[in-house]
Amino acid sequence: MSHSLLAAAIVLAQILVLLGMGCSLVRMVRGPRAQDRVLALDAMYVNAMILLLTIGIRTGSMLYVEAGLVIALLGFAGTFALSKFLMRGEVIE
Amino acid sequence: MSHLDALPPWAAILVAILMLLGALFACIGSLGLLRLRNFYQRVHAPTLGSTLGTFCMLAASITCFSVLHGHPIFNEILIGVFLTLTTPITLMLLVRTALHRDHEEGSDDVPPLPREQ
Numbered sequence: 001m002s003h004s005l006l007a008a009a010i011v012l013a014q015i016l017v018l019l020g021m022g023c024s025l026v027r028m029v030r031g032p033r034a035q036d037r038v039l040a041l042d043a044m045y046v047n048a049m050i051l052l053l054t055i056g057i058r059t060g061s062m063l064y065v066e067a068g069l070v071i072a073l074l075g076f077a078g079t080f081a082l083s084k085f086l087m088r089g090e091v092i093e
Numbered sequence: 094m095s096h097l098d099a100l101p102p103w104a105a106i107l108v109a110i111l112m113l114l115g116a117l118f119a120c121i122g123s124l125g126l127l128r129l130r131n132f133y134q135r136v137h138a139p140t141l142g143s144t145l146g147t148f149c150m151l152a153a154s155i156t157c158f159s160v161l162h163g164h165p166i167f168n169e170i171l172i173g174v175f176l177t178l179t180t181p182i183t184l185m186l187l188v189r190t191a192l193h194r195d196h197e198e199g200s201d202d203v204p205p206l207p208r209e210q
Binding site for chain 1: 098112113124136150153157166175179189190
């Protein structure tokens with residue numbers, strides 16, 4: 001009983017996170033200005049990390065947690081570089 | 094779903110509730126990013142996903158793997174610490190960038206710069 005509940009919860013959680021990624025994607029395509037697109041990309045990185053954690057629970061493999069850490073690191077670096085670029089017109093001064 | 098059958102019922106229900114909460118928070122945050130009207134309102138929405146959503150999901154992951162392996166596993170704490178440190182930095186930088194760009198364009202949506210004394 002509780003295990004079929006857990007399986008249903010995992011599928012529902014993945015669908016919800018995918019829905020969130022879809023919302024961010026729409027904002028990134030539509031976003032009126034460049035900062036909206038950067039913000040949407042950052043939100044998509046976070047959602048992708050959450051999706052990786054759910055896949056990790058679903059498959060029972062700890063490797064996905066390390067993959068999620070790498071995604072979070074890349075998201076930070078990407079958003080930081082893009083903000084610096086929008087502010088100054090160059091990434092490294 | 095062979096490995097998940099090893100979870101006792103209380104752990105299965107706890108993991109299910111935490112996962113649903115985390116996914117719901119992430120979805121609400123992204124929905125706010127889509128629905129709110131201007132950039133300075135929108136920048137608040139995704140932080141819901143990157144704080145509460147991530148922490149619920151990390152708690153679910155820690156519970157699941159600790160119960161499965163039989164001893165406490167805290168690898169996920171790293172992600173939590175890292176996100177707590179980096180999210181305010183990136184979002185503050187992004188908002189300062191947006192403010193700078195709006196001031197350069199002379200937009201009416203932002204308050205004027207304080208006058209230099």
